[in-house]
Amino acid sequence: MVLFSLHFTVLEIEGDSEKERRMGRSPCCSKEGLNRGTWTALEDEILTAYIKAHGQGKWRSLPNRAGLKRCGKSCRLRWLNYLRPDIKRGNISHDEEELIIRLHNLLGNRWSLIAGRLPGRTDNEIKNYWNTTLGKRAKAQASSPASTETPPSKSTHKELTTESQIDEPSNSPQSTESKIQGIRTKATRCSSKVLVPLLPAATQDIDINNLTLQDPSELQDYQPYYLTNHQEMDNKTTFQTHHGTEVLDAFYSCGPDFLNFEINDQMQTINGESEENNDINKNLSEDPVQPLPFDDAMFKDWTKSPCLNDNATIDLGSLAFLLDPDEWP
DNA sequence: AAACCCGCCAACCGCCGCTCA
DNA sequence: ATGAGCGGCGGTTGGCGGGTT
Known part of the structure; x- marks a missing residue:
């Protein structure tokens, strides 16, 4: 029944919307006549039904099409933060x-x-x-x-x-x-990257120019970090690579300065959560690697860094799984 | 029992970057 | 090249419920 009444509302409001569009830009969210505050069960039901039927997206026009007296942003937020079926409820473990x-x-x-x-x-x-x-x-x-x-x-x-x-x-x-002082609060794109393999634990050199990944899934073995330290020799860039967790710990163990670098937006892409692996693979060979602000000694042996002194009873290995989604519980 | 305080969290707000015409 | 439109993001607000006085 709700859906039937919705249908009529959609037809009516769509006409108005189209008229508005022709007459010029409609305000993002005219607050007039819109519901605000806590969502009602009915609104939730309407929004859920609409998105299940038509998919999400086009949030601006969604309220009109769905017959909701809500701002499009509000609908998006409600869906993403509450109504989405894959939302995990309960306390943070x-x-x-x-x-x-x-x-x-x-x-x-x-x-x-x-x-x-x-x-x-x-x-x-x-x-x-x-x-x-x-x-x-x-x-x-x-x-x-x-x-x-x-x-x-x-x-x-x-x-x-x-x-x-x-x-x-x-x-x-x-x-x-x-630590937070040195952190950018706005996500920004970055074009350079350093690959830090999660494994093996043993230090080794990687010739980035010769790094070829036959299978995009191989990228899961690497974590990109926006460092600015590297060693360049004869147009080749070599990296001292380390266990990913150790590197992470070393980075932010060393304070805000080391956090003042760009994190790759594609970090999660690397973990196979997107279809852009091929692009990353491509970028690996195209993007120049930026100089890193670390000293060579630090890169030669993270474990000997003063940041990781003996008093730190950190079990790095036990936390390595945090960087590998496959290992998540 | 009432008033007040405090913490939680859903929702809002404004800004920014991307896309596309 | 440019600007409008849109989605997404992080900061902030305010309502609500539980605890305390």
Whole structure:
């Protein structure tokens, strides 16, 4: 019955919309006559039924076509954050929490990117969770007495990685706040990349020019990072490669400066979640690799970096799965 | 029981980048 | 080359419910 009445509404409003279109640009969201605030069950039902029938997209015109007195953006948000069938309900698990912390350290407030690594979770949910829980924890951690004992240092920062550190504020001297300082909050495209294989653990050199990936799935073995350190020899670029987790830890263990680089939007693409692998493969051979701001010694052995001192009881290996979606629970 | 406080989170807002005509 | 239209993103707001006084 709802659908029948919807049909009439759609026909009526579509006419108006078309008229508006011909007469010039209609306002994005004329607030007049639109419902605001919490969605009703009926509105949810209408929106869900419409999207199931016609698919999502064209959000601007969707409310008219579906007969909803809502802003298109509001419809999109409601669908993406609440009505989508693949939304994961329930509390953030401990593993998810760890992953959020790690990804936030790596990506900053780029919630959509972080959400992309957490199946079923929305950027809004993660953002809220961070703002209400993890962010406060990080703040408390920053102002904890331990932080005054050891002055914050870019080179001595340790990360939240162990369970005990998660459950209670770490005595890490480096505040998350200071880490966030160096993070871009807006996602931007980047054209350069460094490949850091998750495996093998042993250090090796890769000749990027000779790196050919027969199968796009091979890209899963690599994580691109926007570093600016490299070694160029005779137009060839070689990379010292390391276990991905170690590299990540080393990066954000070293403070905000090291986080001030671009993260590849295609990071999740690399993990086989998109069809653009071929493009990436192509870009690998086309894009020049940018110089990295790291010193050579650091690249020669991450594990000897001062960022990873012996006091850091970080089980890097145990967290490597966080970078491999196949390993996710 | 009422008033107040506080935390959570759904929803809104404004900006930005991409696409296309 | 340019600008409108649109989708997407991150920051912020405000309603609601639970806890405390």
